[in-house]
Amino acid sequence: MFAYKFLAAGAIAPFTGRAWPQPGPRGPGAWIVAPQGDLARYGVHACRLDDLSYWHDEELWLVELGEPILSARFQLAAGRGRLLQRIIAWNAASAREYAAACAWRARDLVAEALDRAGLAAEASALRACLDLVSLQASATAIAGDAARDEPRGLVAYAAGAAMRARQGRFPEASLQSAHLGAALTAGEAGAEHERAWQARWLAHRLQLREIAARSGVGASAV
Amino acid sequence: MSAAIASELTCKELVELVTDYFEDRLATDENRRFELHVCSCTGCRVNLAQMRALVRAAGRLVENDVPVAVRDGLLRTFRAWKRT
Numbered sequence A: 001m002f003a004y005k006f007l008a009a010g011a012i013a014p015f016t017g018r019a020w021p022q023p024g025p026r027g028p029g030a031w032i033v034a035p036q037g038d039l040a041r042y043g044v045h046a047c048r049l050d051d052l053s054y055w056h057d058e059e060l061w062l063v064e065l066g067e068p069i070l071s072a073r074f075q076l077a078a079g080r081g082r083l084l085q086r087i088i089a090w091n092a093a094s095a096r097e098y099a100a101a102c103a104w105r106a107r108d109l110v111a112e113a114l115d116r117a118g119l120a121a122e123a124s125a126l127r128a129c130l131d132l133v134s135l136q137a138s139a140t141a142i143a144g145d146a147a148r149d150e151p152r153g154l155v156a157y158a159a160g161a162a163m164r165a166r167q168g169r170f171p172e173a174s175l176q177s178a179h180l181g182a183a184l185t186a187g188e189a190g191a192e193h194e195r196a197w198q199a200r201w202l203a204h205r206l207q208l209r210e211i212a213a214r215s216g217v218g219a220s221a222v
Numbered sequence B: 001m002s003a004a005i006a007s008e009l010t011c012k013e014l015v016e017l018v019t020d021y022f023e024d025r026l027a028t029d030e031n032r033r034f035e036l037h038v039c040s041c042t043g044c045r046v047n048l049a050q051m052r053a054l055v056r057a058a059g060r061l062v063e064n065d066v067p068v069a070v071r072d073g074l075l076r077t078f079r080a081w082k083r084t
Helices: A049-054 A092-116 A120-127 A132-143 A151-166 A170-185 A188-205 A208-214 B011-022 B028-040 B042-060 B068-083
Strands: A002-007 A044-046 A059-072 A075-086
Touching: A002 A044, A002 A049, A002 A075, A044 A059, A049 A075, A049 A188, A049 B028, A092 A120, A092 A132, A092 A151, A092 A170, A092 A188, A120 A132, A120 A151, A132 A151, A151 A170, A170 A188, A170 B028, A170 B042, A188 A208, B011 B028, B011 B042, B028 B042
Parallel strands: none
Antiparallel strands: A002 A059, A044 A075, A059 A075
16 A cells, blocks of 8 residues: 655654655665554555645655554554655755745635625635735734634634744744634534645645655555 | 644643653553644644754753853752752
8 A cells, every 4th residue: 555654854754753764766766664562553644635734844755554454543554665756846946935825725715704794894804815915914913812612712713824924933833723624613623624625725835646656656655 | 723623632731731641641541632733733733843952952962061150050050949
């Protein structure tokens, strides 16, 4: 099975600190074999496309997983895995684009919520913003001291996402947008809906399906 | 960052769990929630990296590595702290 994996710079596993063998001219990197024990816990972890927005890091790789493979919430866990190809489209520039996309997505969601609450002027003010600086300022002013469960207070999530996007902090920008989704629906389903939107954005922007197809793994990529 | 999502760890909870995480004492689901939070929070990622570095560095120390003046100062601080 083929999947995706975020790693720290240099193909370093972010939690174990292990350096993954990288692909070279002669083919994929060497297999990493999971230690014995609970596969969910100690297996080689990787993402389906839908999981990507939960596991950000500096590098994104196309990986091959070997049996046994456990499909769990948020991730896959396999008995072994190896790196096939780095997704070079995921880099500092596309990460900033991603953060901005999350902020604008949050803007659109809160503008709709403001419209539904009869706050059309505030919604229009947000929609008139053309850059992240003005979005952050406008959203901060609208949110004011309102509690985050009030329609005006929800705008604080858009302000937060814009601020993080301006700082290039894509994990927090996407998290703000997911929090907004949860707040709008009073539940985790809203957050998961936003994470799914983010994962689709990543798959489309990074052309992950096309890359998998070019690599000859399209049919079995998750 | 505080959590609006019920099942999500907060930064404060992560700090409370970090020792158990290092010692591999979290349940599998809790371990995953811990790591999910780290992937969404730059501050906690930095904190975790610093804690790892601290554990590595402290693990190499022996008592004689600590200068006497520093050791005595630390002991005075700890003893005073315990009385208040």
